[in-house]
Structures are given as C-alpha cells and as structure tokens.
Amino acid sequence: MFNMAESTHPIINLQNVSVTFQSNGKPLNAVDKVDLQINRGDIYGIIGYSGAGKSTLVRTINLLQQPTAGTVTVSNQNLQALSESKLRAARKKIGMIFQHFNLLNSRTVLNNVEYPLLSQPIHKPQRQAKAKKLLELVGLQDFEYAYPDQLSGGQKQRVAIARALANDPDILISDEATSALDPKTTNDILKLLKDLNETLGLTIVLITHEMQVIKSVCRHVAVMDQGKIIERGDVAEVFSNPQQPLTQNFVDSSANVTEALAQIKADPGLQNLAKNERLLFLKFRGQATKQSLISDLTELYHLKANILFANIEKIGTASIGYLIIVLTGETRQLANGINLLNRNGVRVQLIASGKKEGVENDQATVS
Ligand SMILES: Nc1ncnc2c1ncn2[C@@H]1O[C@H](COP(=O)(O)OP(=O)(O)O)[C@@H](O)[C@H]1O
Ligand SMILES: [Mg+2]
Incomplete structure (x- = not known):
C-alpha cells in the first residue's frame, strides 16, 4: 500500500x-x-x-x-x-x-x-x-x-x-x-x-x-x-481495533454479520430453543481465530456446537472472526464453555436461551 x-x-x-x-x-x-x-x-x-x-x-x-x-x-x-x-x-x-x-x-x-x-x-x-x-x-x-x-x-x-x-x-x-x-x-x-x-x-x-x-x-x-x-x-x-460503536457497526456489516444476525433473530425456529441450548454470537480477533476453540468445547465440556454463520474479515494483517452458533449441553458445562471462550478473548453475546421453567441466568458470564 x-x-x-x-x-x-x-x-x-x-x-x-x-x-x-x-x-x-x-x-x-x-x-x-x-x-x-x-x-x-x-x-x-x-x-x-x-x-x-x-x-x-x-x-x-x-x-x-x-x-x-x-x-x-x-x-x-x-x-x-x-x-x-x-x-x-x-x-x-x-x-x-x-x-x-x-x-x-x-x-x-x-x-x-x-x-x-x-x-x-x-x-x-x-x-x-x-x-x-x-x-x-x-x-x-x-x-x-x-x-x-x-x-x-x-x-x-x-x-x-x-x-x-x-x-x-x-x-x-x-x-x-x-x-x-x-x-x-x-x-x-x-x-x-x-x-x-x-x-x-x-x-x-x-x-x-x-x-x-x-x-x-x-x-x-x-x-x-x-x-x-x-x-x-x-x-x-x-x-x-474500532474505538467507537459506529466504527464497529461498519466492520460488522462489512463481514455480513449484521444481516446474518437479523435473519437468525427473525427465525421462529430459534425462538423456541430447548432449556439446554444457547444461541450465541461470538466475535474474536487475531490469535483466537487460529485456535480450535470449538473443538475444545466438545472435548472439555461435551458441548455440541451447531454453526449457523461463520466469517472472517481480513483487515490489513489483522483478522476478525464471527461465529453464530447454537451451543447445546449440560447447564454447568455451558457456563464453563462460555467462560473458556471469554478467557480466550472471545466476545460472547447471548442472543437467546431455552425458555422453560426456571430459566438460569448466564448473563454474569457473557458480555
Ligand atoms: N443546503 C442545505 N440546507 C439545509 N440543510 C442541509 C443542506 N445540505 C445538507 N443539509 C443537511 O445537513 C446534513 C448533512 O448532509 P450531507 O452533508 O448531505 O450528509 P451526507 O453526505 O453524509 O449524507 C443533513 O442533515 C442534511 O439534511
Ligand atoms: Mg452525501
């Protein structure tokens, strides 16, 4: 350049x-x-x-x-x-x-x-x-x-x-x-x-x-x-490394993630998740994109990840990864899995969780 x-x-x-x-x-x-x-x-x-x-x-x-x-x-x-x-x-x-x-x-x-x-x-x-x-x-x-x-x-x-x-x-x-x-x-x-x-x-x-x-x-x-x-x-x-939410919006829409999120949120099938399912939006940069975090979730916590959307946006030498997944597993292991992601610099956003009696609150572990 x-x-x-x-x-x-x-x-x-x-x-x-x-x-x-x-x-x-x-x-x-x-x-x-x-x-x-x-x-x-x-x-x-x-x-x-x-x-x-x-x-x-x-x-x-x-x-x-x-x-x-x-x-x-x-x-x-x-x-x-x-x-x-x-x-x-x-x-x-x-x-x-x-x-x-x-x-x-x-x-x-x-x-x-x-x-x-x-x-x-x-x-x-x-x-x-x-x-x-x-x-x-x-x-x-x-x-x-x-x-x-x-x-x-x-x-x-x-x-x-x-x-x-x-x-x-x-x-x-x-x-x-x-x-x-x-x-x-x-x-x-x-x-x-x-x-x-x-x-x-x-x-x-x-x-x-x-x-x-x-x-x-x-x-x-x-x-x-x-x-x-x-x-x-x-x-x-x-x-x-956007500092302003608006700049982040431009990055997200360039990776087509804004559109994917809207479509997924509008899908009625995903409004009725089972109690042991979490619909998650994961965003990660640099190092994290190279790690096999999804297979770690399976190996360590027996969680199953169903990938609905995946993209990596390359910007110069940096890359930003996006994943939208349904994560399925035991309640405690779901929390462990989300913690693992957080610890590895993945930003985890809970889009939807199974709505049945006694909905547990995972908000503490997600941003
Ligand atoms: N000649 C004008 N008279 C009054 N308001 C104007 C005029 N030109 C632009 N604006 C207003 O100024 C703001 C910025 O417009 P503009 O510079 O065209 O934005 P952009 O190019 O980013 O779309 C808008 O709210 C627009 O309505
Ligand atoms: Mg203009």
Missing part, C-alpha cells in the same frame, strides 16, 4: 471548520468543528451514514460550500482569502465525481470531456487531443463519439473521471461515485482511481457509506457522525 507519491505534507488542511444550516428555523450543524489534514498523494476515505455531513464537509474543500466558521487551506493557499478569479483557478485543481455522473446527455463522450476546457485559452485540436488522451487513460478510447445514454454505469463514471481530470487537478473528490454501481464495476472503478493515484500522484478524497470501498483503496480513513469526525487514522488500524 506504500506509495512513493504520498508525502507528509498536507495538501488539504481544514481547521475548525463548521457549516451550520437553518433547518425549519433551527440551526443544524451539518459540519461541526472539523479538523482534517490530508497529505499529498494519499487516498483518504470518509465514511459515515447518510446525513452524517460528508458531502457538506468535502464541498468546503473547494468552497462550493462556504464554511460558517473555520479555515480552508489547499495547496498552501487559504481559499477564503482569494479573489474570485484566483478562487476559480484554485477550484480547477480540485476535480469532483458523483454518484449520478452528471454528464451532458446531448453531447458525445468526447464533448463531455472537452467541456471543462472550453473556457480555457486553448485551440480545438489541442483540446480534442487532451480529451482523447484522457479517454484513453480511463479505457474509453473506442467510445469518443458515443452518447452517455449508450454507456453502462461504469463507463459513464469513467467519462466523469476523464472530465474531472481535464484541468490536471491535484485533488480528486469522489462523493459516493460507486454507490450506484454493481460490485464488479465498483472494483473496476476503484482500481482505476488507485492507478490514477499512483501514476499521476493524484490526491483522492473518497466519500462512501461502504466499508468495503474504504478497505480496498484507502490508506487513511475518517469516520463521520453528526457533523463530527469521531475516529480516524490508518485504515487497518482503525478497522481492526
């Missing part, structure tokens, strides 16, 4: 930036005192659920959104202090792509890519040559004279990327650019972005609500909630 192009010099420096909207007469802090430094050559992800303030935050980077407070510095220039013409020039060095491509449907692919160059003092042949070169860079050299309607979603996004690069930007902001694409096309586009980062030294700010996207291309990540950055750092470090 090491990239020669990345330096430790911030190309984007947001200091104490806030954006307050008036919403039904009440102030809404869409962005709330955010400090954000992004180094030149980095691929920096910003993840958060819808409404977290991600789009508003990145729109302050080119002042499409004026902050209510705080300072925006890009390439060592305080953008708020620039004259209108200098700001226009600075904005040209910040390209943007979106979920809905925003292409001009009445113009050819080539014309779409040429479009940002129309206001530039260059002649048509050079303009077209530049646009053609960019289309080649994104793999669309055979589609110059096609119209956007004739293209797939992935191809449309490639046109949008070529257009965003027309002015040789230093920074590319991608706001949910892959959210409307299927998983295979998403990977192709992310790979293209990574290539552009490496070959052009392009700094990429990538907004998404999907952890998979962050994991596959970003080096750093900030987790955003209610206008604030609640956690940030190296992608592998943040996601292998």
Whole structure:
C-alpha cells in the first residue's frame, strides 16, 4: 500500500471548520468543528451514514460550500482569502465525481470531456487531443463519439473521471461515485482511481457509506457522525481495533454479520430453543481465530456446537472472526464453555436461551 507519491505534507488542511444550516428555523450543524489534514498523494476515505455531513464537509474543500466558521487551506493557499478569479483557478485543481455522473446527455463522450476546457485559452485540436488522451487513460478510447445514454454505469463514471481530470487537478473528490454501481464495476472503478493515484500522484478524497470501498483503496480513513469526525487514522488500524460503536457497526456489516444476525433473530425456529441450548454470537480477533476453540468445547465440556454463520474479515494483517452458533449441553458445562471462550478473548453475546421453567441466568458470564 506504500506509495512513493504520498508525502507528509498536507495538501488539504481544514481547521475548525463548521457549516451550520437553518433547518425549519433551527440551526443544524451539518459540519461541526472539523479538523482534517490530508497529505499529498494519499487516498483518504470518509465514511459515515447518510446525513452524517460528508458531502457538506468535502464541498468546503473547494468552497462550493462556504464554511460558517473555520479555515480552508489547499495547496498552501487559504481559499477564503482569494479573489474570485484566483478562487476559480484554485477550484480547477480540485476535480469532483458523483454518484449520478452528471454528464451532458446531448453531447458525445468526447464533448463531455472537452467541456471543462472550453473556457480555457486553448485551440480545438489541442483540446480534442487532451480529451482523447484522457479517454484513453480511463479505457474509453473506442467510445469518443458515443452518447452517455449508450454507456453502462461504469463507463459513464469513467467519462466523469476523464472530465474531472481535464484541468490536471491535484485533488480528486469522489462523493459516493460507486454507490450506484454493481460490485464488479465498483472494483473496476476503484482500481482505476488507485492507478490514477499512483501514476499521476493524484490526491483522492473518497466519500462512501461502504466499508468495503474504504478497505480496498484507502490508506487513511475518517469516520463521520453528526457533523463530527469521531475516529480516524490508518485504515487497518482503525478497522481492526474500532474505538467507537459506529466504527464497529461498519466492520460488522462489512463481514455480513449484521444481516446474518437479523435473519437468525427473525427465525421462529430459534425462538423456541430447548432449556439446554444457547444461541450465541461470538466475535474474536487475531490469535483466537487460529485456535480450535470449538473443538475444545466438545472435548472439555461435551458441548455440541451447531454453526449457523461463520466469517472472517481480513483487515490489513489483522483478522476478525464471527461465529453464530447454537451451543447445546449440560447447564454447568455451558457456563464453563462460555467462560473458556471469554478467557480466550472471545466476545460472547447471548442472543437467546431455552425458555422453560426456571430459566438460569448466564448473563454474569457473557458480555
Ligand atoms: N443546503 C442545505 N440546507 C439545509 N440543510 C442541509 C443542506 N445540505 C445538507 N443539509 C443537511 O445537513 C446534513 C448533512 O448532509 P450531507 O452533508 O448531505 O450528509 P451526507 O453526505 O453524509 O449524507 C443533513 O442533515 C442534511 O439534511
Ligand atoms: Mg452525501
């Protein structure tokens, strides 16, 4: 993941930036005192659920959104202090792509890519040559004279990327650019972005609500909630050891465990467990994934484990394991087994236990 192009010099420096909207007469802090430094050559992800303030935050980077407070510095220039013409020039060095491509449907692919160059003092042949070169860079050299309607979603996004690069930007902001694409096309586009980062030294700010996207291309990540950055750092470090429940949610849903838990909880068969059965959700990291804990349960305590769901999420060099099991056995041995798991660093959550007379309370041993 090491990239020669990345330096430790911030190309984007947001200091104490806030954006307050008036919403039904009440102030809404869409962005709330955010400090954000992004180094030149980095691929920096910003993840958060819808409404977290991600789009508003990145729109302050080119002042499409004026902050209510705080300072925006890009390439060592305080953008708020620039004259209108200098700001226009600075904005040209910040390209943007979106979920809905925003292409001009009445113009050819080539014309779409040429479009940002129309206001530039260059002649048509050079303009077209530049646009053609960019289309080649994104793999669309055979589609110059096609119209956007004739293209797939992935191809449309490639046109949008070529257009965003027309002015040789230093920074590319991608706001949910892959959210409307299927998983295979998403990977192709992310790979293209990574290539552009490496070959052009392009700094990429990538907004998404999907952890998979962050994991596959970003080096750093900030987790955003209610206008604030609640956690940030190296992608592998943040996601292998999440400090905030929201970050943990992203990790769980990336491992498909959130969906599996919901399905299992909704299964009526599992609502009627026998007295000697426990429905458990086990989460473990690192070392514990390598140990044969399940067979230990059988050997030591004669417990039977029926595995309903299993997955291991790899994050950098770390791995996080998930198991949903029905554990069956003697009451005392069930408690012993759960204790063994706890002692080995497995987080055990009791989802359901057999409801018959005199339900014993295992809560003391589970977290
Ligand atoms: N122009 C606006 N006027 C009023 N409220 C806005 C405006 N733009 C965004 N918001 C509100 O600000 C919050 C953050 O929005 P947004 O930045 O779009 O979040 P995200 O991109 O993370 O989904 C939301 O509550 C949204 O409704
Ligand atoms: Mg948004």
